[in-house]
Amino acid sequence: MALDAASGRGELRSAIEGLLRTCVDLERQAYDLGHRARGEVDAVVRELAGLQPPELRGLADEIAGIGARLGTDVTDATTEGRRAYLDEVHHLLTLLAPHHGVDGTLPPLAETTTLIRDADAFAAQFPPGFARRYVRDLITSVDRSVTLTIDDAGRVQPVPTDDVDAATTSIADTFDGPCRAQGAALLTSETSHAIEQHGPQIPDEAHLARLVWLKDPTGQDAWQVSADNRVTTAHWAGTSTGGFTSPEALAKPINAILTAASTRAQNLDQFLDANAEDTRLAIHVPADQADLSPDDATGYRGSGTGHPETQRDWIAARKYAMKNGGPAVHGVPDDPLRSGSDPGAMVVFKHSSDGWRLVTCFPVDAQRTQTKRLEEL
Amino acid sequence: MIPASKTFRAIFGSGFNLADDEPGIYIEACEEVPEKLSNDPRGRYQAFKEEFATHIRDSSFAPASEGDTQWMTDEWLRNVWYDAFGPEPAPGDPYPVPAEDWGHRRLTDYMLHAVNETPELSSAGAPAWLETRGLTFADISAAVDLSATQSVGFRSAPEGWLEHLKDLTDRGLREPQPGELP
Structure with a gap:
């Protein structure tokens, strides 16, 4: 890379930020979806709860269980689905590291179900030093940024x-x-x-x-x-x-x-x-x-x-x-x-x-x- | 030259490191430099300046935290040097910034904080500071506009940087940092 230019560094940063933003959005939507689904199932459960005869009462508990599981299933599907994005983030970090003057060889990323909103725990999956700090900094900024006009x-x-x-x-x-x-x-x-x-x-x-x-x-x-x-x-x-x-x-x-x-x-x-x-x-x-x-x-x-x-x-x-x-x-x-x-x-x-x-x-x-x-x- | 001396720490650590927290203190520290150097009976300020140059030459100013890298730390020091001492690169700097970049393709903390569009809106010392460096208010304003489409910050590390660092480390001039060659 050329000594007289920062060319490429900004583009890599934008790409990493974009991928992390996508992951944050996915996680937020999955949470909302799970939450909404549970709310709708709960409404069904409330109607069933008033039902006689007794043999139908167990049905309410069964349906409530489905509602709870649905939330977990959606979250699991999201963490599975984002895997490809995180692998790409990891790859881009190896390309970015030499721009910052550190070795680009990073240890592989472990399988993970950590939620991104736990910024510290999430970033801790990336190698200590440059990569970890970089990811943490970007997640916090895409997830919690505020401004005013x-x-x-x-x-x-x-x-x-x-x-x-x-x-x-x-x-x-x-x-x-x-x-x-x-x-x-x-x-x-x-x-x-x-x-x-x-x-x-x-x-x-x-x-x-x-x-x-x-x-x-x-x-x-x-x-x-x-x-x-x-x-x-x-x-x-x-x-x-x-x-x-x-x-x-x-x-x-x-x-x-x-x-x-x-x-x-x-x-x-x-x-x-x-x-x-x-x-x-x-x-x-x-x-x-x-x-x-x-x-x-x-x-x-x-x-x-x-x-x-x-x-x-x-x-x-x-x-x-x-x-x-x-x-x-x-x-x-x-x-x-x-x-x-x-x-x-x-x-x-x-x-x-x-x-x-x-x-x-x-x-x-x-x-x-x-x-x-x-x-x- | 490792580690930083008591004098270096006391002077650098009481203003030149504070641009991101207290720009006013940083600006004051930069504007005071000519007077401090010309009125330096015990030679402390000259010693500070010489040690500053040595840290840039030997990459011996350790990054502030483990997430920072030596290259970016050195690039930051080159900016502080320019803000404090002027357009001549630190003696022995192996990667001097091209003179034409300053104030055009590269903005320092002094330029970003102390120099606004008119002298009235700028630090009182800004006209003299700019003149010493051959820059104008319009130059800085144009570079700020350029910043919307390209980085006006630090350069990326050059080819051979990690080998260069390892050589300095092997010669005992600096401590190795995480992410460098073993």
């Missing part, structure tokens, strides 16, 4: 300043005694947008409007739709948006850092000075050290953005959509503290003339490459 995004109301202030007060109240004043000062610093972009006061639809159409949840950054449906914005967001679901959850990672600083150094400034090599320091606070659990976070990530190379294409597609009034990109609802392999929070500080200030604090599914972990500091 420009008009819908326009109707998402900015979060009122009072709500941001109230959230700030509740978050400050949750800091442990000695950390309270310092925690509150960090959060209210001018450099910090932790609450504004990741606070519990932000509704899910605002996280989605931010992801798909770059609309600032606070309404402070300009956002406009022109007469010809082009969207202009002064707001930035990456391939995921979201935040914490409670004041306590947002305070927890910062609390963990303040606690570590008070035991390992004289104060926060000294602690950060000792670990920074620059005027910025990012820290991964693992969920267990911050006492964060699944459901402490909410948000969305761009569909199919599980790889560095697909992230760039997704952002370009969003930029294109904003410039041309569509087509809208899609996102997948995601709680990174639940879905992540090494969940936690990313906390970023910046050094200014009067010491270290907070920049942001947001939930993540995994430590970002090269970022230091709290336990290393």
